[in-house]
Amino acid sequence: MIKKSPLILMVAFLFSVVLHLTLFGLWLRYKFPTPPKTDDVLLVQLQKQERPTPIERNQPQVATQDAPPAPTAEEWAFASQYTLKNSKGYRHAWGKQVRSMMGIAVEGPDQGQVRFRIEIAPNGSITSVETLWKTSDKAEALARKAIYSMPPPPPTPTGKPLIFEKTISFSPFANDDTPFYGDDCLPDPPFFTNPFAWDGKSPQKIKPSAPTEKLSPEALAECLKQLPRDSIESITAHNQRQLDQWRSGNLNRKK
Helix, strand or coil, X not given: CCCCCHHHHHHHHHHHHHHHHHHHHHHHHHHCCCCCCHHHHHHXXXXXXXXXXXXXXXCCCCCEECCCCCCCHHHHHHHCCCCHHHHHHHHHHHHHHHHHCCCCEEXXXXXXXXXXXXXXXXXXXXXXXXXXXXXCHHHHHHHHHHHCCCCCCCCCCCCCCEEEEEEEEECCCCCCCCCCXXXXXXXXXXXXXXXXXXXXXXXXXCCCCCCCCCCCHHHHHHHHCCCCCCCHHHHHHHHHHHHHHHCCCCCCCCC
């Protein structure tokens, strides 16, 4: 037999010991893994909290609408002299001033409309404010606060008390209500009355409708002098109101 030197036996023995210790250490690491550090766990938790959940990512955006700018000095100057259609320009400027002071309209339970019956003294001061109906308590509260804190408007165009009804829309989906003045010199259509109405006492007869009042050429010429040049915004708003009024829900219905 070939005898091995003591040096070779010693090297082989040490190599065997190192190999077994290495394997034993790997087995211990596999069997008893080292827990992560506290700082690492806290960092992972914070990162998970910052990530938005799928529900948050899919939430719809809330619609908003900024308040319109207050009427300019030129708008008030025109409104204070426009007497047609129950001071149409003055009524619009007044409502625009109120809405401009109500702030941003946000989609949600506070959005809605409120309709007032307003009486304004000849000097422009508020005489009475009556709520006719409302769909939002918030809209009514903001509108009333604006009405009683708005800057003093100019005197009424006719020099008489101005009485009118006005709807204030506090909604992100409200349309532009810029008035259209082009038809203001046309006579108002007569109010409908039932020609067959009978009180049960007087002789029965058909009551003819009241004829439409027409302006004389001189009065028409004087009226036309007050008409302003309608803006693109007013024409667009007028067309949109006509479309909303006469559009039928039965049209373009998918079969």
